[in-house]
Every structure is written in structure tokens, then in C-alpha cells.
Amino acid sequence: MVEQVFEPRPLLAKKPVRLIFVGGFVGSGKTTAMAALTRRLLQDGLNVGLVTNDHAEDMVDTTLVRQFGLPVAEVSGGCFGCDLNDLLDATERVLMQEPDVLIVEPVASCTDTVASVIMPLKQFYGGVFRISPFSVLIDPMRLYEMLLEENPSEFARCFAPIFHHQLKEADILVLNKVDTLSTEEAQRLVNALRQRHPDKPILTISARRGDGVDEWMQQVMQDAPMNSRVMEKADYKVYEIGSVKLGWLNASVQLVAEPFFNAREYANLLLRRLHDAARARNTEVLHIKLAIYCQGKAMGASLLSAYPEPVFGGEDLGDVSHAMLVLNARLGIDPPTLGGIVAQAIYDTAKALRVEAEILKLHTVKPTIPCPTFRMCNPI
Ligand SMILES: Nc1nc2c(ncn2[C@@H]2O[C@H](COP(=O)(O)OP(=O)(O)O)[C@@H](O)[C@H]2O)c(=O)[nH]1
Ligand SMILES: [Mg+2]
Known part of the structure; x- marks a missing residue:
């Protein structure tokens, strides 16, 4: 049996820190988008800190974001929710450098960030963090395969439940990589997303080119809505992808x-x-x-x-x-x-x-x- 122990401990911050989670499927562009958002925030004179997360050490994302010369800490060995202490250790290291904004990238396989990470942080550290709406980034190719079900591979079929779970718990859906789409294609994908998630704001951005990043920044520099989506039950069955070797x-x-x-x-x-x-x-x-x-x-x-x-x-x-x-x-x-x-x-x-x-x-x-x-x- 795996024992999980969590003892809330004080986190020191001189002022409340804006906390932005950027989630999404593998390769959706989370790190690129964090970098684009960071550049925009730096232009506005804000200090930014970053936390990355993966199943193992030696993350390329950490190596690359370190080049920005910003405070960055890495959490390896599973998702944040599986050991909140690791996230707190990493956060503490970054908070020492007094960021105004902390951007956090959960591991791409996580589907339960709100209930297992964001809500506990709100509960225990509501005085330290001002928590932003949770953005989930989306790669257009995955929408074709997993939402419109156009030529899905065997692989896409297996992972679709994880992908859909991630969209369900988002406060904001962010369709990324619009530079790869015509205006009509982008509109078609936005419409398909809207049909499935009529109550969620949908933004379109190109993290690589910078389109839409201003608007996204405005949305995530506000507090999360009171009625953030929290899934009542975690459906960890979506991980039972034993048929797929991963x-x-x-x-x-x-x-x-x-x-x-x-x-x-x-x-x-x-x-x-x-x-x-x-x-x-x-x-x-x-x-x-x-x-x-x-x-x-x-x-x-x-x-x-x-x-x-x-x-x-x-x-x-x-x-x-x-x-x-x-x-x-x-x-x-x-x-x-x-x-x-x-x-x-x-x-x-x-x-x-x-x-x-x-x-x-x-x-x-x-x-x-x-x-x-x-x-x-x-x-x-
Ligand atoms: N064309 C295009 N490619 C992008 C964009 N954002 C990210 N990418 C590419 O998508 C791949 C995955 O990006 P990354 O940020 O590492 O995704 P992550 O795994 O979600 O952190 C990389 O090859 C990026 O260069 C974008 O806006 N447009
Ligand atoms: Mg990444």
C-alpha cells in the first residue's frame, strides 16, 4: 500500500502570488505557451517563476526554460497531486526569488489537476496564492482525431478518454497552433469545441507566433471563477490503457x-x-x-x-x-x-x-x- 502523508506547512511570500496552471495533453504546446506568456508578463515588468513536472528527472522543458534566466524548479516522479509536498518544495524554492506570477505545468498525463492540486492549494494556501482560471491547451491535430474522430489511430482511440477528461476540468479551453490552420479550419474546430463544452470560454492562440497571447494573458491574470470545474469523481479508469504499451x-x-x-x-x-x-x-x-x-x-x-x-x-x-x-x-x-x-x-x-x-x-x-x-x- 502506498502511504501518502500531507502536513500543511507555512509557505512564505511577501505578497500574494498569482498562480497560473497550464495543462493539456502531451505536445499540446504547454511549455511553448508558458514561454510566450512569460515573455508578455516580463514586458509588463512582472517577475515570473516557473514550475515544471514530469514522471522522471532530466526534463528538456526545465533545461530550456532555465535559459530565460528565471527562477524555475522541477518536480519529477509523478504528478503533483500524487505528492503535494514535492510541489510545495519546488514552489518554496521559486517563491524565495519573490515572483509576482508563478506559472506551473502539470505532467501531460494528469487528468485530475483541479481536485487533487488546485483545490487543496486554495484551501491551505489561499492567503499566499491568487489562483487563476485553469487553462487546458489543445493541439488541433488531437481535436481532429479525438473530438471529430477523423481517421483516429488505434493509439488516439486509447488516449481519447484522457484527452476528454482534461478538457472537462478546464476553466478555459485554449486551442493552440492556430498558425497551422486556415481561418475556416480554426472556426470549425472552435465550433466543435463549443458544441461539446458550451459553457467554457474558448481562446485561439499560436504560442509559437504570439497570436492571441495578449487575450489569454488578460484572462489568466484574473481570479478563477467561483464555480471552477471540479470533477466529483476521478475516473482513473481512463488510465487503464494496458492494451497500449506506453x-x-x-x-x-x-x-x-x-x-x-x-x-x-x-x-x-x-x-x-x-x-x-x-x-x-x-x-x-x-x-x-x-x-x-x-x-x-x-x-x-x-x-x-x-x-x-x-x-x-x-x-x-x-x-x-x-x-x-x-x-x-x-x-x-x-x-x-x-x-x-x-x-x-x-x-x-x-x-x-x-x-x-x-x-x-x-x-x-x-x-x-x-x-x-x-x-x-x-x-x-
Ligand atoms: N506550429 C506550432 N507549433 C507549436 C506551437 N506551440 C508549440 N508548438 C510545437 O509543439 C511541440 C510541443 O510543444 P511543447 O511546448 O513542448 O508541448 P508540451 O509537451 O505541451 O509542453 C513543439 O514542437 C513546439 O514547437 C504553435 O503555436 N504553433
Ligand atoms: Mg512541456
Whole structure:
């Protein structure tokens, strides 16, 4: 039996801190949106702190957001609700730097953020935090598959219940990546969302380009509605996705070459190998992302099943002689097999580019059924 102990302890903050949760499915753009929101808030002269969350350490998101030079803390080892103390430890570290706004990204598999995290924080730390409406970000491709049910893969069918749960507990639905849609397509998706969730505000943004971020900021700089959506019962059955093999992998790797290698070329080749390995197993890449960093600069790259080309961000490092790679992969492959495939791809890519790769850490995890400390359902 897993014992959960929670002893509320004082959290010190000189002034109430605006607390913004940004949830959503894997790859919906939470981290990109947090970054866009952060940039906007900084323009307004506000101090921003960030908290990231995942099933394992060595998160690419943390590496990338650290580059903003902002206070950031990471919670690994499961969702916040499963151990509120971890979230409080992380929050405490960030609060020491006196942010005006704290933006928090729950792990993408969480479907019970309101009852297991937001409501307890309201109850115990209502004097410290001013809690904003809960935004859930949505990738248009997932709406096509999981709401309109247009050509859903086997994989999408299995994950649809988690996706729908996340939308149900949102205060605000944020359709992201509108830069990939025509006006008509965006309208069609908004209409479909409105039909299913007639009482929720729906915003459209492009976290990457910045469209709609101002309006989103205005909404999340207000307090959450009194009638925030709290699901009376958690339906953790949606996690019973045993028929789908799912693997979560985080790794950190040292890369060294004499005289140098091209960081972008390494990232590109590695992502393509992993994509091909997934295809060869007839499974889906939920999300693979990596960061390569060297001398205080970081380049990011990611791959989502719906968008077959790797996307690059951050700084172009050019040619480097040594660098660190942090890799996070979420695939429909069981963890031990995934670990083997990724390790092989890291070494094969290194060999092809005459790089010495040393894997310093590699964790694989199978996301399990959450077991939160407690759930609070009644409005406070
Ligand atoms: N085209 C487009 N891509 C985006 C946008 N926002 C995020 N992405 C991409 O979606 C992928 C996942 O983004 P990320 O922020 O890591 O998602 P997370 O897993 O929800 O945190 C990355 O390749 C991003 O570059 C957007 O507004 N437009
Ligand atoms: Mg993220």
C-alpha cells in the first residue's frame, strides 16, 4: 500500500502570488505557451517563476526554460497531486526569488489537476496564492482525431478518454497552433469545441507566433471563477490503457568530438532514427524532445507524430566540440524496449557523425494510475 502523508506547512511570500496552471495533453504546446506568456508578463515588468513536472528527472522543458534566466524548479516522479509536498518544495524554492506570477505545468498525463492540486492549494494556501482560471491547451491535430474522430489511430482511440477528461476540468479551453490552420479550419474546430463544452470560454492562440497571447494573458491574470470545474469523481479508469504499451524515457548524454560536430545535425539525425524506429514497430511517437546545451546556450528540437518534420528552437549552436544532450521521449513502446532503442539510436547517431557519446543517465518509466494524496471537490 502506498502511504501518502500531507502536513500543511507555512509557505512564505511577501505578497500574494498569482498562480497560473497550464495543462493539456502531451505536445499540446504547454511549455511553448508558458514561454510566450512569460515573455508578455516580463514586458509588463512582472517577475515570473516557473514550475515544471514530469514522471522522471532530466526534463528538456526545465533545461530550456532555465535559459530565460528565471527562477524555475522541477518536480519529477509523478504528478503533483500524487505528492503535494514535492510541489510545495519546488514552489518554496521559486517563491524565495519573490515572483509576482508563478506559472506551473502539470505532467501531460494528469487528468485530475483541479481536485487533487488546485483545490487543496486554495484551501491551505489561499492567503499566499491568487489562483487563476485553469487553462487546458489543445493541439488541433488531437481535436481532429479525438473530438471529430477523423481517421483516429488505434493509439488516439486509447488516449481519447484522457484527452476528454482534461478538457472537462478546464476553466478555459485554449486551442493552440492556430498558425497551422486556415481561418475556416480554426472556426470549425472552435465550433466543435463549443458544441461539446458550451459553457467554457474558448481562446485561439499560436504560442509559437504570439497570436492571441495578449487575450489569454488578460484572462489568466484574473481570479478563477467561483464555480471552477471540479470533477466529483476521478475516473482513473481512463488510465487503464494496458492494451497500449506506453514508455516514458528521460536521458542525459555527454557528446564530445574532435575537432567538432554540428549540434543541429546530431539532433536531426537522432530524431529521424527514433521516428523510423517507432514506425518500424507500427507505433506512434507521442512526443520526443531534446535540448543540446553548451557554454550557457541551448538549442531545442522536438518531434510529434502529427508533424513528421523535427522542429527546432532556441539558439543555433553551430559546430561544437562538447555538449550535453537531454532527451525526453514518450512513445507507444514498453519502457525496457524503448530504453534499448533510444540508447542504440544515441550511439548510432554519434558513430555516424564521429561523435563520442556517453549516456550519463537514462530512466524509463511506465506512467501508472495516479494515487493523489487527497481530492477536494467542493468549492471553497
Ligand atoms: N506550429 C506550432 N507549433 C507549436 C506551437 N506551440 C508549440 N508548438 C510545437 O509543439 C511541440 C510541443 O510543444 P511543447 O511546448 O513542448 O508541448 P508540451 O509537451 O505541451 O509542453 C513543439 O514542437 C513546439 O514547437 C504553435 O503555436 N504553433
Ligand atoms: Mg512541456
